[in-house]
Amino acid sequence: MAKAISNGNHALSSLLLAGLLATTSGAALAQEQGGAPGGGDALETITVTARKQAENLQDTPISITAFSAQRLEAQGIAQVNRIQDFTPNLTFANIPSNSGVASNAAVYIRGIGQSDFAPTVEPGVGIYVDGVYLGRTVGGVFDLIDVNSVEVLRGPQGTLFGRNTIGGAINVTTIQPDDSVRVKGDFKYGTDNLVNLRAMVSGPLADGLYAKVAGGIFRQDGYVNAPALGKKLGNKDSSTIRGTLRLAPQDSGLEVTLSADYTRDKSHGAPVVVTGIDPAAAGSFVTLQNFIATGFGNPADCLTTAAVTNTNCYNQRLYSNDTNYSTGPTFSDLKLWSASLTASYEIADDMQLKSITAIRRINGSFAQDRDGSNLGINHVYDVFTQKQFSQEFQFVGKAMDGRLNWVTGLYFFKEKGQDINPIDFLVVSAQSGGYYDYKNWAAFAQLGFKVTEALTLTGGLRYTEDRKDYLPDQYVVSTLLPFLDIPTGTRTVPYQTVEANVNKWTPMVSLSYQVQPDLMLYATYSQGFKGGGYTQRIFPPEPSLPSFRPETVDSYEAGFKLMALDNRLRLNAAAFYTNYQDMQLLVADASRVGPFITNAGKARIQGLEIEGNFVPGDGWRLNAAAGMTDAKFKRLDAGVQGLALDSKFVLVSKWTLSASVEKEIELGGAGALTPHVDWSYRSGFFTNANGINDPHLYQPGYSVVNASIRWQDPSRVYSLTFGVDNIADKKFRVFGDYQPSFGFYMQAFDRGRQYYARAGVSF
Numbered sequence: 001m002a003k004a005i006s007n008g009n010h011a012l013s014s015l016l017l018a019g020l021l022a023t024t025s026g027a028a029l030a031q032e033q034g035g036a037p038g039g040g041d042a043l044e045t046i047t048v049t050a051r052k053q054a055e056n057l058q059d060t061p062i063s064i065t066a067f068s069a070q071r072l073e074a075q076g077i078a079q080v081n082r083i084q085d086f087t088p089n090l091t092f093a094n095i096p097s098n099s100g101v102a103s104n105a106a107v108y109i110r111g112i113g114q115s116d117f118a119p120t121v122e123p124g125v126g127i128y129v130d131g132v133y134l135g136r137t138v139g140g141v142f143d144l145i146d147v148n149s150v151e152v153l154r155g156p157q158g159t160l161f162g163r164n165t166i167g168g169a170i171n172v173t174t175i176q177p178d179d180s181v182r183v184k185g186d187f188k189y190g191t192d193n194l195v196n197l198r199a200m201v202s203g204p205l206a207d208g209l210y211a212k213v214a215g216g217i218f219r220q221d222g223y224v225n226a227p228a229l230g231k232k233l234g235n236k237d238s239s240t241i242r243g244t245l246r247l248a249p250q251d252s253g254l255e256v257t258l259s260a261d262y263t264r265d266k267s268h269g270a271p272v273v274v275t276g277i278d279p280a281a282a283g284s285f286v287t288l289q290n291f292i293a294t295g296f297g298n299p300a301d302c303l304t305t306a307a308v309t310n311t312n313c314y315n316q317r318l319y320s321n322d323t324n325y326s327t328g329p330t331f332s333d334l335k336l337w338s339a340s341l342t343a344s345y346e347i348a349d350d351m352q353l354k355s356i357t358a359i360r361r362i363n364g365s366f367a368q369d370r371d372g373s374n375l376g377i378n379h380v381y382d383v384f385t386q387k388q389f390s391q392e393f394q395f396v397g398k399a400m401d402g403r404l405n406w407v408t409g410l411y412f413f414k415e416k417g418q419d420i421n422p423i424d425f426l427v428v429s430a431q432s433g434g435y436y437d438y439k440n441w442a443a444f445a446q447l448g449f450k451v452t453e454a455l456t457l458t459g460g461l462r463y464t465e466d467r468k469d470y471l472p473d474q475y476v477v478s479t480l481l482p483f484l485d486i487p488t489g490t491r492t493v494p495y496q497t498v499e500a501n502v503n504k505w506t507p508m509v510s511l512s513y514q515v516q517p518d519l520m521l522y523a524t525y526s527q528g529f530k531g532g533g534y535t536q537r538i539f540p541p542e543p544s545l546p547s548f549r550p551e552t553v554d555s556y557e558a559g560f561k562l563m564a565l566d567n568r569l570r571l572n573a574a575a576f577y578t579n580y581q582d583m584q585l586l587v588a589d590a591s592r593v594g595p596f597i598t599n600a601g602k603a604r605i606q607g608l609e610i611e612g613n614f615v616p617g618d619g620w621r622l623n624a625a626a627g628m629t630d631a632k633f634k635r636l637d638a639g640v641q642g643l644a645l646d647s648k649f650v651l652v653s654k655w656t657l658s659a660s661v662e663k664e665i666e667l668g669g670a671g672a673l674t675p676h677v678d679w680s681y682r683s684g685f686f687t688n689a690n691g692i693n694d695p696h697l698y699q700p701g702y703s704v705v706n707a708s709i710r711w712q713d714p715s716r717v718y719s720l721t722f723g724v725d726n727i728a729d730k731k732f733r734v735f736g737d738y739q740p741s742f743g744f745y746m747q748a749f750d751r752g753r754q755y756y757a758r759a760g761v762s763f
Helices: 002-006 008-021 069-074 080-086 285-293 299-303 305-309
Strands: 031-033 045-048 064-068 090-094 105-109 112-114 125-129 147-154 168-174 182-190 194-206 209-220 224-226 231-233 236-247 254-267 272-277 331-348 351-369 379-399 404-424 428-450 455-472 475-479 502-516 519-530 551-564 569-587 596-617 620-636 655-663 672-682 702-712 718-725 733-738 744-749 754-762
Touching: 045 064, 064 069, 064 080, 069 147, 080 090, 080 147, 080 168, 080 655, 080 672, 090 733, 105 125, 112 125, 112 569, 194 754, 285 299, 299 305
Parallel strands: 125 168
Antiparallel strands: 031 045, 064 147, 090 105, 105 112, 147 168, 182 194, 182 754, 194 209, 209 236, 224 231, 236 254, 254 331, 272 744, 331 351, 351 379, 379 404, 404 428, 428 455, 428 475, 455 502, 502 519, 519 551, 551 569, 569 596, 596 620, 620 655, 655 672, 672 702, 702 718, 718 754, 733 744
């Protein structure tokens, strides 16, 4: 497989053929209208809101993958990060970064994203829930309980979405209550005492007044032994509740929706293990520990076979793929809640005013004994809080008999909080972290004009002011003499507020041509940016807090969208080329302890996506998708360490492939059976930027196959599903970390094969 994929021309030909024959990911359906979800003689109409208004996917000149509630269920997706398995050129990982947080979204689209959770750096892909931007990646890997659709928008969305959508956006919409009384619920039990319980009730309270309540409980045992801590890491213990009240008086043109939710996510800690050390890291803390353990002799003596039982040595006794030997506190505890008020008013048939007001809070504490041993080499603790407020006004409309459409608006975002980060590094204890206070203002407009009935020109522009104040509160608590002689209380950086401010225009222009009713061609140029910031983790002391500049991209995209065979075949494809300037990377520096963020230089990224669905009839549904991301550094800034021009992007595969097949088998009066099989493939990638293509941090290409069979009663009210995920029990890497100043490799692997049964009700 790997050899075949390395042949670019052969692979592309095969993918195009596969697209024509079987073809968007089994994923590809947002709000569905018409057609049967399980099959039927024609594909559904897909409605998306990627451009702030409801549009047919096939009429939207953007590369989008969309998932409906039905598709999420068919693919067995209960947590948002699982969409990466069926979305071309998407990485949605859950990694602890440089902390012990158990829910941290590391999202990359077309090679652009961010893995660090620290509030001094922004995510590269924006996540939105019902139009509300989630400012922090902490808590960003959430469970899906009442989701109506999930849309993945590739490429910078710098006009309509703006802040930190340099790589793209993930747009989640929840089910809105209406006149219909709806009850949904399911119970899932599986491997390692997996228990998922989800429920939703929605319907009218009075004329024009509707309500919805939804909630979920998600539990599962851990799978990495931590004997000294008396628990297993990688467990899940999360609960969520959401309530919605919607006022929509008939014929009034007014609609007001109030929503609120609360989530508690508590776990034993991320499922990380130590897999090795780097003997060449002569100045590392591991080497210093082994120097002490040998009575100030030869540190290499700790690495001999005879020393394997020496508990003062840091050596191969700690290496494992399923056991962590930590003795220090390791846990993750998050509380998240939010509320939003969305009001819209129909000024006229073709004009609407909309307001989205929202608040969100995160309170978290998490800790990790990162060295995975009984030795105090690297332990971190975080007290993390965030408060955000956002206000958006939109004016959407059409004119000139529908030839002109527009979206204009104003946006304000404010957040403040802290990440106080005590650390213990063998010879020093210190406090790291600080307090942040950010504000963001923007004005935007996007206009589309039908030059002819077939040709549409769309242009957009956004002006953004981004203001960031950060106060580092970092000082030495104690040091171990004679190895380090820094007085207690010494500030590692001055206790003074620093600023990172930027004003930026981001344009977009798109040309689409409707060759025929079922075929559209389009080409788009768009620009995106992400604000600059500061490195949070500093040691030894420095005269000022190191900073980094904003990063920008210029993206060029061309594609087509096709419906064929009497709406039985949908085939969408896009090719793109991106210039990436001043890219922000988390890298190592031999002069500093711990990672830091820097502007690495310039890169170019090119690639393609192809997605499709095919319903040949008789209950069959075939889906396939493929993505290629070819990312290459073109220039590295002076002083960047641990990287070379041939270094690979972190967590980014060149190839992402997926396919699925399902068939609804009618059983007459006994209901229906739907067998489903899906396959996904990711080519090799590196899990960490530190070290030039370090093989210890490389995950070779791998495939995952899942299968399920669902029974539904004749009324489609009750269902029972049996399934198995990761049939081949692949234990692939999902996280890896190496820092030269510490000298050990820390990694996390997938849980492996899982069985489950799910019983559901929906009416």
